[in-house]
Amino acid sequence: MPSLSVASPSSVCDSPISPAAAPRRIIVGHRLPLRCSPDPSSPFNLSFSLDPDSLSLQLISGLPSPVIHVGTLPPAAAAINPSLLDDLSHHLLSRFSCFPVFLPADLHSRFYHGFCKHYLWPLLHYLLPLTPSSLGGLPFDRSLYRSFLSANKLFADRITEILNPDDDFVWIHDYHLFALPSFLRKRFFRAKLGFFLHSPFPSSEIFRTIPVREDLLRALLNADLVGFHTFDYARHFLSSCSRLLGLDYQSKRGYIGIEYYGRTVTVKILPVGIDVDQLRSVVESPETAAKVQELMGTYKDRILMLGVDDVDLFKGIGLKLLAMEQLLEEHPELRGRVVLVQISNPARSQGRDVQEVEQETRSITKRINERFKKPGYEPIVLIDRSMSTSEKVAFYSVSECCVVNAVRDGLNRIPYIYTVCRQESPALEGKPKKSVIVVSEFIGCSPSLSGAIRVNPWNVEAVAESMNLALTMPEAEKQLRHEKHYKYVSSHDVAYWSWSFDQDLQRACRDNFLSGSWGIGFGMSFRVVALGPNFRKLSAEHIDSAYRRAGSRLFLLDYDGTLMPQTSISKTPSNEVISVLNGLCADPKNVVFIVSGRGKDELSKWFVPCKKLGISAEHGYFTRWSGDSPWELCNITVDFDWKKIAEPVMRQYMEATDGSTIEFKESGLVWHHQEADPDFGSCQAKELLDHLENVLANEPVVVKRGQHIVEVNPQGISKGVVVESLIATMASKGQPPDFILCVGDDRSDEDMFESIIRSTSNPSTPAIPEVFACTVGNKPSLARYYLDDTVDVIKMLQGLANSSSQPPRSSQRQVSFEDSL
Numbered sequence: 001m002p003s004l005s006v007a008s009p010s011s012v013c014d015s016p017i018s019p020a021a022a023p024r025r026i027i028v029g030h031r032l033p034l035r036c037s038p039d040p041s042s043p044f045n046l047s048f049s050l051d052p053d054s055l056s057l058q059l060i061s062g063l064p065s066p067v068i069h070v071g072t073l074p075p076a077a078a079a080i081n082p083s084l085l086d087d088l089s090h091h092l093l094s095r096f097s098c099f100p101v102f103l104p105a106d107l108h109s110r111f112y113h114g115f116c117k118h119y120l121w122p123l124l125h126y127l128l129p130l131t132p133s134s135l136g137g138l139p140f141d142r143s144l145y146r147s148f149l150s151a152n153k154l155f156a157d158r159i160t161e162i163l164n165p166d167d168d169f170v171w172i173h174d175y176h177l178f179a180l181p182s183f184l185r186k187r188f189f190r191a192k193l194g195f196f197l198h199s200p201f202p203s204s205e206i207f208r209t210i211p212v213r214e215d216l217l218r219a220l221l222n223a224d225l226v227g228f229h230t231f232d233y234a235r236h237f238l239s240s241c242s243r244l245l246g247l248d249y250q251s252k253r254g255y256i257g258i259e260y261y262g263r264t265v266t267v268k269i270l271p272v273g274i275d276v277d278q279l280r281s282v283v284e285s286p287e288t289a290a291k292v293q294e295l296m297g298t299y300k301d302r303i304l305m306l307g308v309d310d311v312d313l314f315k316g317i318g319l320k321l322l323a324m325e326q327l328l329e330e331h332p333e334l335r336g337r338v339v340l341v342q343i344s345n346p347a348r349s350q351g352r353d354v355q356e357v358e359q360e361t362r363s364i365t366k367r368i369n370e371r372f373k374k375p376g377y378e379p380i381v382l383i384d385r386s387m388s389t390s391e392k393v394a395f396y397s398v399s400e401c402c403v404v405n406a407v408r409d410g411l412n413r414i415p416y417i418y419t420v421c422r423q424e425s426p427a428l429e430g431k432p433k434k435s436v437i438v439v440s441e442f443i444g445c446s447p448s449l450s451g452a453i454r455v456n457p458w459n460v461e462a463v464a465e466s467m468n469l470a471l472t473m474p475e476a477e478k479q480l481r482h483e484k485h486y487k488y489v490s491s492h493d494v495a496y497w498s499w500s501f502d503q504d505l506q507r508a509c510r511d512n513f514l515s516g517s518w519g520i521g522f523g524m525s526f527r528v529v530a531l532g533p534n535f536r537k538l539s540a541e542h543i544d545s546a547y548r549r550a551g552s553r554l555f556l557l558d559y560d561g562t563l564m565p566q567t568s569i570s571k572t573p574s575n576e577v578i579s580v581l582n583g584l585c586a587d588p589k590n591v592v593f594i595v596s597g598r599g600k601d602e603l604s605k606w607f608v609p610c611k612k613l614g615i616s617a618e619h620g621y622f623t624r625w626s627g628d629s630p631w632e633l634c635n636i637t638v639d640f641d642w643k644k645i646a647e648p649v650m651r652q653y654m655e656a657t658d659g660s661t662i663e664f665k666e667s668g669l670v671w672h673h674q675e676a677d678p679d680f681g682s683c684q685a686k687e688l689l690d691h692l693e694n695v696l697a698n699e700p701v702v703v704k705r706g707q708h709i710v711e712v713n714p715q716g717i718s719k720g721v722v723v724e725s726l727i728a729t730m731a732s733k734g735q736p737p738d739f740i741l742c743v744g745d746d747r748s749d750e751d752m753f754e755s756i757i758r759s760t761s762n763p764s765t766p767a768i769p770e771v772f773a774c775t776v777g778n779k780p781s782l783a784r785y786y787l788d789d790t791v792d793v794i795k796m797l798q799g800l801a802n803s804s805s806q807p808p809r810s811s812q813r814q815v816s817f818e819d820s821l
Contacts, residue, residue: 025060025067025502026159028180029173030112032071032098033057044088046077050096053389055494056173058275062498069098070159078105101158103151111151115144116176117349124175124199125314125408126206140211149179149524156183165191169505172223174198178216179524185222186526189519192509194501195220196227198272199410200444204240213244215524221247221260222527224508227268227501229411229444234269242678255504259779261520262530266508270500271448273493274416282393283424291394292426299398302377303338303471306399308392308414309406311347311357311384316440316457318357320405321364321380326464328372328379336377338471340403341395344384358384396421397428401470403438404445405457411444415452419485434478436470437485438463448488451481520788538774538785540799543741546770547800550739553589554730556723556752557797559596559603561707561745562776565790566674578609580794583801585612591737593726595620595719597711597748599665600631619713619748620722621667634725636716642699643669646712649691657684667717674708685710707746719744720751727759727768738769741800742783743793745776753782 033054039047050057060067073080080088085102092098103111118138119129129139138144155177159170165188172180172195181193207213217240220226228234234256241247241258249258249267256267282288305324309315324340344361347354361382369378396402402418415437422428422435437452439445446454453466512530521527547553557563563577584592593614596603600617607613611627622631647662650671654660659676662669671688673681688710692703700715723742730737742752753773760768773783776793787793 022064022066023167023169024164025063026070026163026168026170027056027059027067027173028070028155028159028170028177029056030071030176031056032069032073032092032100034074034092034096034098036074036077044077044080044084044091046080048077048092048096052278055272058278058494059498061275061277062495062500063502067097068093068162069096070101070155070162071098072101072103072108078108099158099162101155103154107147107151107154110144110147112176113350114138114141115148118351119144120148120175120178121199121349122313123206123210124202126200126202127313128206128209145212152177152179153183155180156187159184160187163188163191168192169194169502169509171196171501171505179219181222182215182219182524182526185528186519189528190513192505192513193223194225194227194505194508195223196501197233197410198229200408201228201233201236201240203236204243207236207240208244212524213240217241217245218525218527221245221258221265223265224263224512225266225268225501225505227270229269229271230447231269233410233444234267238267239679242682246678248682261527262535262779263512263528264508266504268501268504270497271411271444271492272413273495273497274413274420274489275495276420276490276493279393279417279420280424282389283397283421283426285390287388287390288393288397289426291391292397295394295398296427299339301337303334303401304395304399305338305340305401305403305467305471306343306395306418307340307403307405308343308345308395309404310345311354311361312349313353313357314406314408315357316405316407317342317344318360318364319407319457319460319463320403321361321368322460323403323405323463323467324380325364325368325371326460327467328368330464331468334468334471335372335379336374339377339379339381341381341383341399343387343392343395344382346386393417393421397425401436401438401467403463403467404440404443405438405455405463406440406443407457409440409443413445415439415445415449415485416489419482419489422482423486432475432479433482433486434475435482435485436473436478437481438466438470448492449485450488451484534784535781536785538772538787538796540796543772543796544799544803546739546772547803550737550770551589552730552735552737553587553591553739553741554726554737555584555590555592556595556726556740556742556744557593558719558744558746558749558752559594559598561790562743562749562793563594563790566707566745573606576794578607580797580801581607581610581613584797585610586801591726591730595722595744595752597670597706599663600624614726616719616722616726618665618667619717619719620725621665621714621717623722623725634717634721636714638667638714638717639700640714642696642701642712645695645699646692646701649695650688650710653684653688653691657681660684668711668713670712671710672708673710681708704747706748711748718751719748720755723752723755724759736768740768740770741772741774743774743776743787749775750782757782 033051033056034048035051036046036048039045056069089100092100119140169192170184175197181195184191184193210216238249247258247260249256257264307320309317328335365380365382368380372379396418402415404412404414406412419435423433437449439449439452439454440457441454453470455463455466457463519526519528560566564571564573581592584590591614593616594603595616597619598617600622603615603617607615614625616623621634624631646669650662650669653671654662657673657676657680660671660673660681662671673685685705689703689705692712696703701712702715704711727737740756742756744752756771756773760771772785774785774787775781775783776787776789787796
C-alpha cells in the first residue's frame with residue numbers, strides 16, 4: 001500500500017523533458033490541476049498555483065515519482081499573449097510539473113462545449129439527441145467531431161515532445177480524450193497507455209447510435225488498460241466490443257482481457273476514492289470549525305439534510321425537491337423541524353439546458369417554501385453561489401443525512417466526502433459517529449455503499465419515504481451504517497485507486513511490450529498488430545522461392561473462414577476459388593486438399609469442377625484423393641449411440657436460442673449460433689458445452705467449442721489426424737512432401753498446426769524442409785505465420801498457381817502423386 005502523502009511539485013519531476021532514469025507517469029486530462037489569478041507583477045500577468053481539489057493532483061499520492069501533468073490551462077489563462085507561450089510552458093513544467101496544451105479558443109469551444117459537453121456527455125448519460133438542444137443533447141455534427149479529433153491530435157503532439165515511449169507510462173482520463181490512444185499508438189507502437197473513463201459507459205443499444213462508434217471503440221482498444229468505476233460500465237463496454245467489433249473477452253485469474261489483433265487489452269473495475277488526508281485537514285481547520293459553530297447556531301433544533309450537486313440535467317435536483325415536498329406533505333410532524341440544504345455548484349458547461357435546470361430549481365424551491373414556511377423557517381435552503389471548501393465541509397459535518405438523487409452519474413464522490421466529514425466532524429466530537437446516506441441506484445458509487453438507502457430517483461414517493469426512514473432510523477443503526485461506509489472509504493482512497501491502476505497498467509504493458517508490432521489501418525481505424533517473436537505475416541517472396549525449389553508439395557486448406565469469408569451468406573465457392581484450386585491441382589508436383597468440418601455430400605457438390613482436388617470431410621472422417629477416387633473412412637471403430645444422448649440436449653438449446661441451428665453429420669453433431677444474438681448465443685454455447693461434457697462424460701466422444709459452434713465428434717477424429725495420415729501416405733508411395741502449406745482460421749485448424757509441428761520435429765519421420773503453417777487473422781496460434789483475411793489467402797494461392805503455370809526448367813516429365821497411386 002502506498003504512502004498517502006502528496007508529492008511536492010519539486011519532487012514530482014526533476015528533469016521532465018530529458019528521459020528520466022526512472023519511468024515517469026504522464027497524467028493526461030482535459031484541464032491541468034492549476035488555479036490562476038491576476039498578478040500584474042508576473043511576466044504573464046497571472047499567478048499560478050496547484051489546485052488541491054483536482055483529482056489529477058490528488059492521485060499522484062499513489063504513484064511513484066516523477067509525474068508530469070498534461071492538459072489545457074484554466075479558463076482564466078485563455079487570453080495569455082501567444083508570444084509568451086513557450087516561456088509559460090517552461091515555467092509551469094519546471095515549477096509545477098505541468099505541461100500545457102494550447103488549443104485555439106474557437107477549437108476548444110467546438111471541442112469541449114460543442115462535441116464533448118453537448119453530444120458525447122449527454123449520450124454517455126443515456127440522453128439521445130432526439131430534438132436539437134431542447135433537452136441538452138445536440139445531434140451528431142461531423143464538423144464538431146473533426147474538431148474533437150483535432151484537439152486530441154494536439155494533445156498527442158504535446159505528449160510526443162516529452163514522451164519516452166520505452167519507459168514512460170501514459171494515463172489518459174475521461175471521454176474528452178477518447179481518441180488520444182489511437183493518435184499515440186500510431187506514433188509509438190510500444191507506448192504504455194492506460195485510459196480511465198470517469199463517466200458512465202452506456203449500454204450497447206445507446207452506444208451503437210453514435211455514427212463513429214467503431215472509431216471510439218478502436219481508440220480505447222489501442223490502450224493497454226481501460227478502467228471503469230463499476231462492473232456495469234465495463235459490461236456495457238465489453239458488450240459493445242462484442243456486438244460492433246465481434247471481439248470476445250476472457251476472465252483469467254481475476255483479470256478481464258480482450259484479445260485485439262494479438263494484444264491483450266485489460267479491463268479494470270475500481271471506483272475512484274477521495275483524498276482522505278487532505279479532507280481531514282480541511283475538517284480540522286479553524287475556518288471549518290468556526291463555520292460549524294455558526295451553522296449549529298443557525299439551525300439549532302433543526303434536522304439538516306444535505307444535497308450537493310453540479311447544475312446539470314442528470315443530477316435530479318428537481319426530483320429531490322419534489323421528494324422533499326412529498327415528505328412534508330405526508331409527515332406534518334416534520335414541518336418546522338427538517339431542512340434540506342441544496343448546494344448547487346456552478347455549471348461546467350454553457351447552454352439552454354443549464355439555464356432550464358437553474359430556473360426549475362428556483363421555481364420549485366420558491367413554491368415549496370411558500371407552501372410550508374413558518375416564521376423563522378423555510379424547508380429548503382438553496383445555495384447557488386460559489387463556496388469555499390471549508391464552508392462546504394462545514395455543511396457536510398452538521399448534516400444528519402446526505403441525499404444524492406442523480407438520475408445518472410459516472411461515480412459521484414459526494415457520499416464519500418460526507419462520510420469522512422461526519423467521522424471527523426467537530427459537531428460530533430465526543431459523541432458516537434453516525435451518518436445516513438440516501439443514494440440513487442443509477443450512480444457509480446452506489447454498489448460500494450452497502451449501508452446506504454438506495455432509491456429510484458424517478459419514484460418521488462419512494463424517495464420521500466427513504467428520507468423519512470433516514471430521519472427516524474434508530475441511532476445504533478445510523479452508527480452501524482456509518483462505520484461500514486467509513487471502513488470502505490478510508491481503505492479505498494484516491495491513493496489506493498491510483499496505486500492499483502498503476503500496478504495493473506505495468507502488468508498489462510509487460511506482455512504487450514515484449515511482442516513485435518505492426519501498424520495497420522488509416523485514420524481512426526488504425527491499430528497495432530502484436531506478433532510473437534516467431535510469428536510474422538507470410539510474405540509472397542518467402543513462400544514463392546520455397547515453392548519453386550520443392551519437388552513434392554502438400555496443400556492443406558480449411559474452407560470456412562479461409563477460402564470463404566465467415567460473413568458470406570452464400571457458402572458456395574466462387575469462380576475465383578475454383579480457378580485458383582484448379583490452377584494449383586494442374587501442377588503434378590502438388591497435392592491439394594480441402595480439410596473441412598463440413599459434410600462430404602456438400603463438399604462433393606461444390607467442388608465438382610475440381611477433378612484433381614482432394615477432400616477431407618467431417619474433420620477427416622471421410623477422405624478422398626480426387627474427384628474420381630472413392631471415399632475412404634478413417635481407420636477407427638465408431639459407435640454412434642451417443643447421438644441419442646446429445647441430440648435432445650442440442651435440440652433443447654436450439655429451441656431456447658432464436659437463430660441457432662443443428663447440423664447433422666454422419667460422424668457428429670454441430671450446434672450453430674452465428675445468427676443468434678451475440679451475447680446470448682455465446683452464453684448459451686458455454687452452457688451447452690458444460691451440459692454436453694457432463695452427459696457425455698462416459699462416451700467415446702470429444703466436445704469442442706469453435707467459432708460460433710459447439711461440436712461433438714468421436715474420439716480419434718480431428719484435422720490433426722488427417723494431416724498425419726496424408727503425410728504418411730505420401731511417404732509410403734515414395735513421394736514424401738518437402739513443402740507443406742497449411743492454412744486455417746479457427747480452433748479445429750490448430751490441430752493441423754500442432755500435427756505439422758509434431759511431424760517436423762519427429763526424428764523417425766523424413767524431414768520436411770519447407771513448412772508454412774498459417775492462420776487467418778492475427779491472433780494467438782500455434783502457426784508461425786498469418787494472413788489478414790480470405791482475400792490475402794486467395795491472392796497468395798493465385799500467385800503460387802501462376803508460378804506453377806510457368807514452363808518447367810527441365811523437359812523431363814514430372815510424375816504426379818496420382819500417377820504413383
